Amino acid sequence: IFYGNLNDFKADKKIYLIEANIDDSNPQILAAFFDKAFKQGALDVFLTPIVMKKNRLSTKLTLLAEIDKIDALISTVFKETSSIGVRYFPVQRRVLERKVLKVNILDEEISIKIAYLDGKAVNIQPEYSDCLKLAEKEKLSIKEIIQIALNEFYKNKEALDRKD
Numbered sequence: 001i002f003y004g005n006l007n008d009f010k011a012d013k014k015i016y017l018i019e020a021n022i023d024d025s026n027p028q029i030l031a032a033f034f035d036k037a038f039k040q041g042a043l044d045v046f047l048t049p050i051v052m053k054k055n056r057l058s059t060k061l062t063l064l065a066e067i068d069k070i071d072a073l074i075s076t077v078f079k080e081t082s083s084i085g086v087r088y089f090p091v092q093r094r095v096l097e098r099k100v101l102k103v104n105i106l107d108e109e110i111s112i113k114i115a116y117l118d119g120k121a122v123n124i125q126p127e128y129s130d131c132l133k134l135a136e137k138e139k140l141s142i143k144e145i146i147q148i149a150l151n152e153f154y155k156n157k158e159a160l161d162r163k164d
Contacts, residue, residue, distance in 0.1 A: 022083050033076070100113055111126070126149040
């Protein structure tokens with residue numbers, strides 16, 4: 001079931017889901033894999049804890065990618081992890097329209113991502129990497145930086161519901 005106006009969604013796009021169950025890999029190797037996968041064009045990469053046959057605790061590695069990236073990503077799964085097999089299949093994806101605005105706090109620009117449904121902002125988030133960098137520079141918690149960025153953003157409330 002989808003709620004809202006279909007015009008608020010970016011066009012449905014077919015992408016591929018790639019999965020591998022991994023039961024014998026060092027977590028540091030899997031962490032390093034993330035960087036390589038994103039550099040090769042993965043849209044998302046995530047790990048899910050699972051239990052495999054013989055009650056072995058394991059991890060399911062999942063990637064989302066466009067069709068032109070799957071061969072390279074599958075090769076990287078085999079080269080960089082202990083996986084000896086993968087599954088991949090097409091999936092549909094629908095994402096909300098979004099825009100990015102900038103706010104200036106503590107003499108630095110922070111990107112604010114805004115997602116829209118029915119012409120209304122439904123999700124507003126400061127860019128994590130911008131906030132982390134500024135938090136380290138100012139020796140503040142990332143939580144404080146996020147709050148400062150959101151406060152600055154909400155000072156300009158009319159920007160909230162404009163999609164232009």
